[in-house]
Amino acid sequence: MASEAVLKYLTDTNRPYSCADVTTNLRGAYTKTAVQKALDSLSEAGKIRCKLYGKQKVYVAIQLDTIDGDSDIEDYDNQLKNLTQSIADRTNALKMAETNLKSLTSAPTTESAITEIDEIKKRLEKHEMKLNNLRSSTEIISADEKNKILNEFDTFFREYRKRKRISNDMIEAILEGYPKSKKTFLEEFCIETDEMVDFKIMSNS
Template identity: 25%
Template sequence: MSTQDQERVLSLITSTNKPYSLQQLQDFLAVHGLKKAAITKAVDALIEAGKVRAKDFGKTKIFIPDQSRLPILSKEELDAKATSNNALKQRLAQAREQAKVAEAEREALRQCLTLEQIQEQISHLQAQSQDLEEEVARLKGMQGTENPADREKISKEFVSKMEVWRKHRGIFRSIWSTMYESMEGKESDLFEEIGVDTDESVGADAKKLDNLFSTVRVSLNKEAKKRRL
């Protein structure tokens, strides 16, 4: 056991003026290469010299500095330490908040799709959009000629496809929104670069489709209620 070991143990205990278990001392002093056996010998020597006191708490023994050997702080010094502690607490709270934000961003990025997966989603949505446009054109062409049964069947197919399209469209927008926050450049330029066709670029009127979807769904619900009466 060296005098340096004792000095390091004593410095840790007195500088913080708080109790430590043997395991805690080992954890904090591991950076100096101190092992459990060396720390135990150093603590025993410090206790024998009256520089450190030991107290038993159940099965755990803790070590505290001899308070009579510590300097008594003036009111000004105590106030200064209190101010310093408050500042450190604020910095700690800020660091924890920043860590929380960073972790949330990391998790969001982890869940983001790859560029290849996004392009697959885009192709899928484009195909669905084309199907819906064709469905709308077919409905317009059959106005006044379809019978009620055909009209209901077509309406249900339209509503079903619209629900799927709206769901996937929402998923894409949510994923893209998260990714776009960490990208540079205009959204339109990025869309063009990765091959995203927007509603405007393909001439699709999403608002009209949504309005038609709402109208058809309301109509189907009314017909269903009539049949139940």
């Protein structure tokens, strides 16, 4: 009879199958209608379990020596949901890490940025000192020479602001993945900001 064959197949395989699966796996020994009737009869008799996944019914044999297996079947949906969420979380984390890495690799290294900042500060201090000496000097200079000096100062001032902005952007990019505070980061890498050393420079405008 179809019921005996279907029950034996589900018991032997110990896996959930739909009516179509059982019909196919029994190699056409019984029609789909006969298999469906057998599954319904076995389910009503309590010999197999019927689970509804969406619009599809899935059947599984009740194994007397593995009662705990029923809870595993009931938990399939939760496991799938948790795994799907876990994959989504890891995918988002990977995208963020790739974005941070791209930002960091495209920016100057910490060492080169510090070196450039120090060099610019020295050049600015040198030119500021020269400018202050010229401003306080009673020696008359031509308008052209004065304009040349002021233009050079403006050039260096713009470069100073540009490099300072680059340095701040680089530090902020690093801090996105840095586990500690900005103050701790600056102390660990021996970085001094203009505000920390009270360095101020005024534009010529």
